[in-house]
Amino acid sequence: MKLQNVILPGRDPKSRWDVDYENDTINTITPAVASTAPGCTASSSNNPSPFTLEESPDPSSLLLPPLCHPHIHLDKAYLLTCNAQHNPRCAGTETLPEYTDLAPQDGSFKEALEFTARAKQRYTPDNLYLRGSQLLGTSLGQGVTSCRAFVELDHVTGRKCLDAAVKSKKMFAGQMHVQICAFAQDPIYSTEHGKENRLVLSRALEECSEGDIEVLGTTPYVENSREASLENIKWAVETALTRGLHLDFHLDYNLDREQSVMTWDVLQVLKEKRWKDRAQPGKTIVLGHCTRLTLCEDEEMERLAKTIKEWQLPVHFVGLPTSDLFMMGRSTSGDRRRGTMRVLDMISRGMDACLSVNNVGNAFTPWGTGDPIALASLGVGVYQAGTEEDAERLYECVSTRARRAIGLDSENDTVALSEGRKGEVLLVRNEQWVGCPGHLGIKIPARQRVSVRDVVWDPPDVGLRQMVRGG
Ligand SMILES: [Zn+2]
Known part of the structure; x- marks a missing residue:
């Protein structure tokens, strides 16, 4: 197919291009043949406008x-907002579970863990499949074509969440790459259920069909001692290596200076277990949250960057600000810092x-809506990142850098699109007119988004986004 008269990121926003796109590949990019002037259709007597408009x-x-x-997280999406009982189309499938009593009261992390543990006891296969599909469908509409989907495996859920995710993965095949992460949210080396949780996870890894699970994920900080956290890390690294999985x-x-930075322990274990030599090519390690790193001095951050480089470890950090800002720094007085990993600084x-x-x-x-562009937009304020270059970097963080973190691309961080590039592309349409409620009877020319900056600063409505694939 030919995409005519489009604007390309990283090029003069006044220039227009014709893009020849076949078999999911950009074959050629040539200057547009059509008119290059963006503008508005001339007003007519039927559509009076107070603005001077030109033919275009x-x-x-x-x-x-x-x-x-x-x-x-696929399995715990929309617990508080699914309102499935109110959807007439869901009636009759089964008695759908109710979660509305699990809305935050004090909003603490402890409460969130406890409420979600209670929600888990109510999961049913149909409900998991419904909420997971709602999340993936919504994401697809927002312009997402790949994701790492976390599903919990433990003594309460068994394989329920995993089975629903595999079903969703099949349903979205060809539309979205759903990379399933078999995830232990709960302890696997401490508490009365630790051992059983680990067995459930191990068994699923053993029994699952080839390719269904691509990632192993655990949560070392939920263990009840530092020793148990270290056991958790060692087991996860060894298991990911043995089974040829990504690790997460x-x-x-936390935002507690008294707690040691376990990122260092992860690096040490990766080195000791020779990840660099033993891991399958392209397998990465992702570290999520890591809010504790915001308390580190510059010297420690420099040392961290240097160590990862020297030890040649494919470690990626993923900042999760919508959760971190809500969860962290909840003391009622004194220091109420808002801690989320300083992604752009890193x-x-x-x-x-x-x-x-x-x-x-x-x-x-x-x-939150789950929209990655809204997340990039939040980053402008959170990281106080207001330059054009910052906006491009933030877009990369929910696009090209995100894909590379989960092992989908090896190199390609830039937002620029060039000839030979493979994969889907996202078309952001511009409108001619501002949609005024109440039929004012006048036409107001719409602002045009002509650069990544415009998209990150002012995320376009989902209805203006269109996925282009195939060709
Ligand atoms: Zn998470």
Whole structure:
């Protein structure tokens, strides 16, 4: 297919291009044959407008790399917002579980863990499949074509969440790459259920069909001692290596200087177990949350960047600000810092980092639409990142850098689209007119989004986004 008269990121926003796109590949990019002037259709006596308008073709669209969720929880999405009982189309499938009593009361992390544990006891296969599909369908509409989907395996859920995710993965095949992460949210080396949780996880890894599970994830900080946390890390690294999986830790989720930075322990274990030599090519290690790193001095961050580089470890950090800002720094007086990993700062230090949504509509993160562009937009304020270059970097964090973190691309962080690039592309349409409620009877020319900056600062409505694939 030919995408005509489009705007390309990283090029003069006044220039227009014709893109020849076949077999999911950009074959050629040539200067547009059509008119290059963006503008508005002339007003007519039927459509009076107080603005001076000129004759022009339809507004040009902006072409961007697709979006990615490098870290999103499929099984606990929309627990508080699904309201399935109120959807007449869901009636009759089964008695759908009710979660509305599990809305945050004090909003603490402890409460979120406890409420979500209670929610888990009510999961049913149909309900898991419904909420997971709602999340993936919504994401697809937002422009997401790949995700790392976390599903919990433990003594309460058994394989229920995993089976629903495998079903969703099949349903979305060809539309979205759903990379399933078999995930231990609960302890696997301490508490009365630790051993059983580990067995459930191990058995699923053993029994699952080839390719269904691509990632192993654990949560070392939920163990009840540092020793148990270290056991958790060692087991996960060894298991990921043995089974040829990607590895993903929820790590250092605190703002407490008294707690040691376990990121160092993970690096040490990866080195001791010779990840560099033993891992399958392209397998990565992702560390999520890591809010504790915001308390580190510059010297320690420099040392961290240097160590990862020297030891040649494919470690990526993923910041999860919608959850972190809601969860962290909850003391009622004194220091109420808002801690979320300083993703852009880490990138500038030479580390690999990106951003993700983590949770939507549950006690860990009751708010948000799950839209990666809205997340990048939040980053402008959170990281006080207001330059054009910052905006491009933030978009990369929910697109190209996110894909590379989960092992989908080896190199390709830039938002620029060039000839030979493979994969889907996201078309952001521009509108001619501002949609005024109440039929004012006048036409107001719409602002045009002509660069990545415009998209990150002012995320386009989902209805303006269109996925282009195939060709
Ligand atoms: Zn998470």
